[in-house]
Amino acid sequence: MVSRTTPGGGGAVAVPGAHPRQRPRLWLLDFYGTAVGKKAVMAITGIVGLGFVLVHMLGNLKIYTGEQHLNDYGEYLREIGSPIIPETGTLWLLRAILIVAVLIHVHAAWSLTQMNRRARPTGYQGPRRFVAADYASRTMRWTGVLLALFIVFHLFDLTWGPANPNFTRGEPYHNLVESLSRGWVAAIYIVANLLLGLHLYHGAWSLFQSLGWNNPRFNLWRRYFAIAFAAVVVAGNLSIPIAIVSGAVD
Amino acid sequence: MTLNLTLKVWRQDGPRDAGRFETYEANAVSEDISFLELLDVVNEDLVAQNREPIAFDHDCREGICGMCGVMINGQPHGPLRGTTTCQLHLRHFKDGDTVVVEPWRAAAFPIIRDLVVNRTAFDRIVMAGGYVTAPTGAAQDANNIPVPKANADLAMDAAACIGCGACVAACPNGAAQLFTSAKVAHLGLLPQGQPERWSRVNAMVQRMEEHFGSCTNHRECEAACPKEISIDFIARLNRDYLKAQFKDRRQLLRATDVASEE
Structure with a gap:
């Protein structure tokens, strides 16, 4: 019998007089210390991610309305709320939320994976037949890791520039076309977006379960939502490398 | 109708034993018997040969006690939906099938012996x-x-x-x-x-x-x-x-x- 102690919602009960009463940890930390709590946090940070990839995809589509339009949009992102909010203030607030959400999402995934490995140290010795767990749900960890690697590459390519053959700051249209004209880079973007689709297909459904949003009225729609969301984001994103490689956009 | 089945069963002498699969032939068994009865038949053979029978958990054999869970061909309680091992009958297998039988695997369910877990x-x-x-005392009025x-x-x-x-x-x-x-x-x-x-x-x-x-x-x-x-x-x-x-x-x-x- 393996006995692990996970700081639970109950926390440690202080015995009066026995020990000086310890200040309890912040409630949210106790909550995050439990696996059910971590999954709720993963769902919420996942929702942040869903919002980001959707808006990012919609913004990307501006390459179809011309170079000026996309570059202006890039500039506008720096100026949201200006002059009330200082330049890039809103952008950095959104970036901060996103970065924190991603870090927490990754930490929760990592620590739950450790917990799950401990829960079955010796696996099945015979072949295992899955009947309900689909490819997407069983590869969440790997699609997650690969997406994280892709994001690093993506930042070096189109945000910071070192991975881009001809990077000019402030000219996203030019940078995009320069980078994706390379066949292998276009291939990386296509594969990464298909992986994103798998990750979204499970995540956008799973978050409802993790947060307890389950009701016969809409249960069927949770799956439709996940399929539609993944399909729309992936289709929108995939169109761009395809358009650039095929020469429709240059 | 009868079947010939090859069984690969997990044998483990105790909690600390490494364990291994052993292969048994079950020949001309009735398709109307349950999976547990199949193990009974195999065990009678083993006992007759003066070998140790396969240890497995069972109690009610009518699908309501929850004792008889084993992995059958990589699925808990076998391939049939909504069924315990004791309610799984051999008519759901084909003649000549190889059937792999393994205990639950979880750190919280240590193996006691063969197919029996705690x-x-x-x-x-x-x-x-x-x-x-x-x-709660005695049963109250229903309404x-x-x-x-x-x-x-x-x-x-x-x-x-x-x-x-x-x-x-x-x-x-x-x-x-x-x-x-x-x-x-x-x-x-x-x-x-x-x-x-x-x-x-x-x-x-x-x-x-x-x-x-x-x-x-x-x-x-x-x-x-x-x-x-x-x-x-x-x-x-x-x-x-x-x-x-x-x-x-x-x-x-x-x-x-x-x-x-x-």
Whole structure:
């Protein structure tokens, strides 16, 4: 019998007089210390991610309305709320939320994976037949890791520039076309977006379960939502490398 | 009709033994016998040859006790949906099939011998809160506590759990969410379960996480459950757990006590 102690919602009960009463940890930390709590946090940070990839995809589509339009949009992102909010203030607030959400999402995934490995140290010795767990749900960890690697590459390519053959700051249209004209880079973007689709297909459904949003009225729609969301984001994103490689956009 | 089956059965002499698969031929067995009866037939052969019979758990042999869970061809309780091993009949196999039989694999379910595992961890989850504390005395008049029919039905769906462990065995994460959620829900849906609803879910989740993995919504448990308990109960567990963070007065009181002493 393996006995692990996970700081639970109950926390440690202080015995009066026995020990000086310890200040309890912040409630949210106790909550995050439990696996059910971590999954709720993963769902919420996942929702942040869903919002980001959707808006990012919609913004990307501006390459179809011309170079000026996309570059202006890039500039506008720096100026949201200006002059009330200082330049890039809103952008950095959104970036901060996103970065924190991603870090927490990754930490929760990592620590739950450790917990799950401990829960079955010796696996099945015979072949295992899955009947309900689909490819997407069983590869969440790997699609997650690969997406994280892709994001690093993506930042070096189109945000910071070192991975881009001809990077000019402030000219996203030019940078995009320069980078994706390379066949292998276009291939990386296509594969990464298909992986994103798998990750979204499970995540956008799973978050409802993790947060307890389950009701016969809409249960069927949770799956439709996940399929539609993944399909729309992936289709929108995939169109761009395809358009650039095929020469429709240059 | 009779069948010839090749059985690959996990044999393990004790908790610390490494264990291995051993192969047995079951020839001309009736297709009308159950899977446990197949093991009985194989064991009679083994005993006749003065060899150690295969140890496996069983009790009621009518699908309601939850003792007989084993992995059959990589699926808990075998390929048939909503069925325990004892209710699985050989007509669902083909002549000449090779059948792999293995015990549940989970850190919380240590193997005692061959196909027998120790499921005490489930009892510990129930001990943490899967009951009503108040002495209930003799049965009350049926209409004394009104229970909506739909709630009673849903509570019964949850209470159908026989604690066999197939959910844990099926779960790629070795999580016990389906079991725990069923135990939490069958009390949480009834008036008698309300007074301790929030402290119960806190305590049972905490105990569960001392032993088992975490749920990542693969839905494999629901497919494996011989009582076809729905993962809707897992969502309900998650929802109750979130609410309990604000409604479990035992926990909230502790927080206010500490705050007021400072």
